[in-house]
Each structure stands twice: as structure tokens, then as C-alpha cells.
Amino acid sequence: MKLLSRPWLHFVLLGFALFYLFRWIDPPPRPSVGPLSEPRIESLQRQWFTTAGRSPSEEQLDFMIAAELDRDMLFQEAIALNLHLYDNVVRQRLIRNIRFLRLGEDKTEQEMYEDALRMELHLGDEVVKRRLIQAMEQLLLAQARLAQPSESDISERFVRDTELLRRPARYTIEHVFFSRDREAELEQQVAAILEQQLSPEQARQLGSPFLPGYLFRAQSAEQLARHFGSAFVLNLQQQELQPQQWVGPVQSTYGQHLVWVEAIEPERDAELEEVRPQISRDLLLEQRQQALRDAVSELRQDYEVIL
Incomplete structure (x- = not known):
């Protein structure tokens, strides 16, 4: 108690009080940003x-x-x-x-x-x-x-985004490519392939080289468009596609393609387990973005x- 009665302590306490009072009344200036030039x-x-x-x-x-x-x-x-x-x-x-x-x-x-x-x-x-x-x-x-998404979070997102998560149709195809400078012989070569019932490997010998390749397995329309262009995909989907049949010629931005349809996987709803990693990544990304904001x-x- 004797310490509290000493004058020097009163001055110290008063000094601290005045210091914080003045900082509250007149705070130091904040660093500024802007304006943009x-x-x-x-x-x-x-x-x-x-x-x-x-x-x-x-x-x-x-x-x-x-x-x-x-x-x-x-x-x-x-x-x-x-x-x-x-x-x-x-x-x-x-x-x-x-x-x-x-x-x-x-x-x-x-x-x-x-x-x-x-x-x-x-x-x-x-x-x-x-x-x-x-x-x-x-x-x-x-x-x-940041916390890992819970099972309920993943399930709720799966139900909410059912349409967005739908698995697209996938095509397994082979093709014979005819470049633009061979359009004059296109009809004759296609007729020969169909009449002789050539396999895709045999028929390929009658076509032109195609750098992206000839066999494409389980490709979505978007994936096919990366190799052939969007015009090819649009023209292909307008054909009556049946597995184990030739269709075409199908035009692309590069030329004409006679297409062997090996298999078609129809569009379907996704199963939770196959999209769980994608949903988890999306939820974590959203959480990080919100935390950063x-x-x-x-x-x-x-x-x-x-x-």
C-alpha cells in the first residue's frame, strides 16, 4: 500500500493514461494505398x-x-x-x-x-x-x-451439383483421314473400304497421315474436339452412330474422316465415389478463396x- 501512495508512481500511471488517451483521440496515420494512376x-x-x-x-x-x-x-x-x-x-x-x-x-x-x-x-x-x-x-x-471437407459437405455438394457432375458420353473411335488435296479420290476410296469390309488398321493404309493419331479410346466430345476441332464433333454427333460400324465421311477443319465406331458410352449420372476427389478439391479451393478474401x-x- 505504501507503494501506491508514492508520487512518482502516480506520475508514471498518469503518463501511461495520457499516452493511450492521445493515441485513441489522435491515432497514428495508417499506411495508404492508392489512388491508381x-x-x-x-x-x-x-x-x-x-x-x-x-x-x-x-x-x-x-x-x-x-x-x-x-x-x-x-x-x-x-x-x-x-x-x-x-x-x-x-x-x-x-x-x-x-x-x-x-x-x-x-x-x-x-x-x-x-x-x-x-x-x-x-x-x-x-x-x-x-x-x-x-x-x-x-x-x-x-x-x-482450413479444415478438410466433411462427409456431409461432400454429400450435399454431390446432390446440389448432380447435373454439373454428369459424366459425358464417351466414344472409342478409329478413323481414316483424307487430306484436302485428296478429295477427288475420297468417294472411290471410301467405297473400296466399305465393299471390302476392311478393318480400321487395313483401311488406314489408304488414307493420309494424321499427326494426332488414329485410335481414340473413351473420349468425350470435348476431348475429341481438341484433336479434330469442334466442327468434326458436331458433324460426328449428327450421324446415326452404331458400335462396330463405319460412319462418314465426317468433315473436320483438316479434311475428311471415315470413322469406325468401336464403342459408345452414353451420358450418365456420376457416382459419388468417382467424383469424390473432384468435389473435395472444389470445396477446399472455395474454402481457401473465402479465407483469403x-x-x-x-x-x-x-x-x-x-x-
């Missing part, structure tokens, strides 16, 4: 136009600007945490930049790295920026509590974001 906004608009073939709406532009400001904030936070000092990719990039500027003659890599830091080359390099943003995102995710939103409270 006009050239950066124009660059975002050009990127959108290149991807979408049209200019972004006002709402879409606002979204892109907000996302870009978040990237700037994550980069600034990574620099504040000195993440650039512990990343080997950043180190090698800065050394490369010093060499490119021809400032590294007769210097060790450590000396070049230190020169780059003194010159603050890490602040203006887009590769370094992307790397540190990724590192910052991983750091934020490491602090989040929440973490960025919380970090945003520590910054003054100027739009």
Missing part, C-alpha cells in the same frame, strides 16, 4: 478489352481497380514484413537485374544483391511484386484454419485505401 487504369481497361473484346462497364472497372489496390496493399505489407529478404526467387531476380544493368562487374552475387536492395530495384519489378504477393497470400492462408478484408482495415 491514369496509365495504370488505362492498362487495366486494355487488358479487359483484349480478353473480352469490349470495354469494361463502370462496375467492372471499379472491381478491377479494387483488386489492383488489394495487390498493392499485399505487396506493401510483404515489404513491411521484409519477406523480400528471405525469398530466393526475389534474390535471384534482383541479381539478374543488376547484371542486366551491367552494374555487377567484379562483384560477388551477395554484393550485387545488396546493391539492388540499396537501389530499391525490388520496388519496381513486376516479377518481384507478383512473387511477394503470392508469398503474402500464403502467409495469410497459413494463419487461417476474409484475410485481405481484415488487412484492409489497417490501411487507408484511396480509390
Whole structure:
């Protein structure tokens, strides 16, 4: 009790009280992010136009600007945490930049790295920026509590996405390819194959070379389109397809194809076990994306974001 009656202790306690009072009344300024310069906004608009073939709406532009400001904030936070000092990719990039500027003659890599830091080359390099943003995102995710999807989560998603998870029809086919410069003999060759009831292997000798190959097993329409083009798939599906029969010729962007239909697996509903890994990955990805959005939103409270 004697300690509490001493004047010097009163001054100390009063000093702490005044310190925290003034911090509450007049808090230190938060670091700021933004606004984006006009050239950066124009660059975002050009990127959108290149991807979408049209200019972004006002709402879409606002979204892109907000996302870009978040990237700037994550980069600034990574620099504040000195993440650039512990990343080997950043180190090698800065050394490369010093060499490119021809400032590294007769210097060790450590000396070049230190020169780059003194010159603050890490602040203006887009590769370094992307790397540190990724590192910052991983750091934020490491602090989040992510759990493996439960059995009930997987079952609920399976029921909800039944239509999206349907297994597409699959085709096992072989084909004989006739390039455009052989269209004049197409009818004669096709007739010979059908009359002589040639096997796909025998018939292939009468056709042209086809780089993607000749036998395609259990392929979806999307997979076939990667090899033959979408026009081929559309024309094939318009045929009356029966297993163990020739159909065609079927036109593609490359030429004509006489197609042997080996087998057809019809479209069907998926079974839970065959899509369980896909559903689990999707749920984990959604959880990570939401956790990152929440973490960025919380970090945003520590910054003054100027739009």
C-alpha cells in the first residue's frame, strides 16, 4: 500500500493514461494505398478489352481497380514484413537485374544483391511484386484454419451439383483421314473400304497421315474436339452412330474422316465415389478463396485505401 501512495508512481500511471488517451483521440496515420494512376487504369481497361473484346462497364472497372489496390496493399505489407529478404526467387531476380544493368562487374552475387536492395530495384519489378504477393497470400492462408471437407459437405455438394457432375458420353473411335488435296479420290476410296469390309488398321493404309493419331479410346466430345476441332464433333454427333460400324465421311477443319465406331458410352449420372476427389478439391479451393478474401478484408482495415 505504501507503494501506491508514492508520487512518482502516480506520475508514471498518469503518463501511461495520457499516452493511450492521445493515441485513441489522435491515432497514428495508417499506411495508404492508392489512388491508381491514369496509365495504370488505362492498362487495366486494355487488358479487359483484349480478353473480352469490349470495354469494361463502370462496375467492372471499379472491381478491377479494387483488386489492383488489394495487390498493392499485399505487396506493401510483404515489404513491411521484409519477406523480400528471405525469398530466393526475389534474390535471384534482383541479381539478374543488376547484371542486366551491367552494374555487377567484379562483384560477388551477395554484393550485387545488396546493391539492388540499396537501389530499391525490388520496388519496381513486376516479377518481384507478383512473387511477394503470392508469398503474402500464403502467409495469410497459413494463419487461417482450413479444415478438410466433411462427409456431409461432400454429400450435399454431390446432390446440389448432380447435373454439373454428369459424366459425358464417351466414344472409342478409329478413323481414316483424307487430306484436302485428296478429295477427288475420297468417294472411290471410301467405297473400296466399305465393299471390302476392311478393318480400321487395313483401311488406314489408304488414307493420309494424321499427326494426332488414329485410335481414340473413351473420349468425350470435348476431348475429341481438341484433336479434330469442334466442327468434326458436331458433324460426328449428327450421324446415326452404331458400335462396330463405319460412319462418314465426317468433315473436320483438316479434311475428311471415315470413322469406325468401336464403342459408345452414353451420358450418365456420376457416382459419388468417382467424383469424390473432384468435389473435395472444389470445396477446399472455395474454402481457401473465402479465407483469403476474409484475410485481405481484415488487412484492409489497417490501411487507408484511396480509390
